[in-house]
Amino acid sequence: MRRIIAAGAALLTAGSLSLGWTIARRLTAPVGPRNFDLTIRDVEVDGDRRLLVLDRTRETAARGVYNLWFETGDWVRVSDEVLDRGSDQIARVVTDMANDFRASACDRFSWSGIYFANPADAGLSATDVSIDTGAGVAPAWLIEGEENCSTWAIHIHGLGSSRAGTLRGAQVATELGYTSVIVSYRNDGEGLRLDTGRSTLGLTESEDAEAAVAYAIQNGAERIVLFGWSMGAAIALRVASRARERGVFAGLVLDSPVLNWIDVIKANCARSGLPAAAGNLATPWLTFGPFARMVGLPSAIPLPEFDWVQRAEELTVPMLILHGARDDSAPISVSKALRARRPDLVQLESFGAGHTLAWNSDPARWRSTVSAWLAKHLVS
Structure with a gap:
């Protein structure tokens, strides 16, 4: 009987390890072709x-x-x-x-929800520029603002998305006179391809966004607003917390933000028909160096560093969150928890939408909400 129990336990452990490895692999998978389903x-x-x-x-x-x-x-x-x-x-x-x-x-x-194919399609005049990231050159779009405006916006797209997805926010920034940089980052299908091409969930990608911040400052930016979509929000928060010139950041505009990867992984397991708790099985494969390398990652990902509810007291930059109440990928409950922890910094606006689809559900309200918030927080 003991041998049967031991054998069963071994099989269960092996099955759990295999499932955790599979979830981690799918989460960080290299960008593939669009699925025409x-x-x-x-x-x-x-x-x-x-x-x-x-x-x-x-x-x-x-x-x-x-x-x-x-x-x-x-x-x-x-x-x-x-x-x-x-x-x-x-x-x-x-x-x-x-x-x-x-x-x-x-x-x-x-x-x-990616409504515009390119800047011209969104009514925006853009120039192709190259951002030196230190690991290579990342392509970006530069949209010039008003001549005397020293406020810049940096737009960061999410995992599996593209630069074009952020044009919804770039329209608002342009209307306010800001200069915009719409960035690519490593392994997003448009930027640099490094190592195995896998995503590190914002860990190394943030280095490319930091390079965009440096580019903006070198070219005259005195105030910067970071627009982050989904994982792009996780990148924006990491950039704002790590930057030497923290005072340059005037605001964060975050749509469907990833504020805690553990909750997001659990939500996506449930979305795929697995128990939400199965998400816990992926954690060792992402956070433990030898396991992470077996997944194909260059190093471990410190997931606790991306838990902004627990790190709420460290936040210093005013933040507008736009989040769909029907988001089953990055749950709005996490955004509500962050607002509860930092009501002095965080404004949350809820939409009847899914993940990164708040703009699509009500473009006029999305645009007016962002414009009014920026006008309030970025008074010249």
């Missing part, structure tokens, strides 16, 4: 309106404005209107498309 079921024409009939999912039936990215590289934007087409389908109204692209039935696409 949805299909146009039909196309309707109603006067001068063109409607796409789609399978009803939580994403496709969500109110707001979104972008459909196609296997051809084309895109189609849809309006806030959601029209029923039976219990299993809905229709969305097309508002714009790339190069007069016309989607057809059976076309495969990816649903996305």
Whole structure:
């Protein structure tokens, strides 16, 4: 009996180790191609309106404005209107498309909150610049602000996203006269590819964002606002806490922020159909050096350093958090906990949206909220 119990315990331990390794590998996996997992079921024409009939999912039936990215590289934007087409389908109204692209039935696409394909698409005039990170050169977009404005904004995208996703915030910064730098960072699919190409969840990526801060200061920035989306928020917080010139940071604008990786990993396990507690199995594979190297990481990731609820007393920069109440990737409960710990620094605005989709759910409110907060906290 003891041998049976011991054998069972060994199998359970081996299974737990394997699951933890798998979760850690998937979380830090190199950027892959976009997954075109949805299909146009039909196309309707109603006067001068063109409607796409789609399978009803939580994403496709969500109110707001979104972008459909196609296997051809084309895109189609849809309006806030959601029209029923039976219990299993809905229709969305097309508002714009790339190069007069016309989607057809059976076309495969990816649903996305990344609304603009590039700065010009967002109505912004940008220059391609290179940021010397010390590990190599990272491409970035530079959007010039008003001539006499010494405030700069640095926009940092999230894990698995792209620079284009931050253009939603860059529009607001530009309207306020700020100069914007929209950065790439190592292993994001646009910036440098180092080592195995795996993400270190903001640990080494923050070095590239720090280089962007140095670039801004060298070019005349006297005040800097960091815009961070999802993991980009974790990077922004790390940059603001580590910088020698801490006084230069005037504010943080964080959308769907990762404020505690442990909670995020648990939430994503639950989202994938695993017990949330399975997320704990990944922790040793990320935080213990020999295990982390077996995952393919260059070194261990000190996850406690990314727990900003526990580190709340260390915060010094005013912070606006915009977070979707339906976010099942980076739970809004963590943002609420941080606001409760630091109500003097943190303003939290909740939207009826999923992860990084607050802007899409209500662009006008998102923009006005950010503009008003910045006007209040960055009075010249």
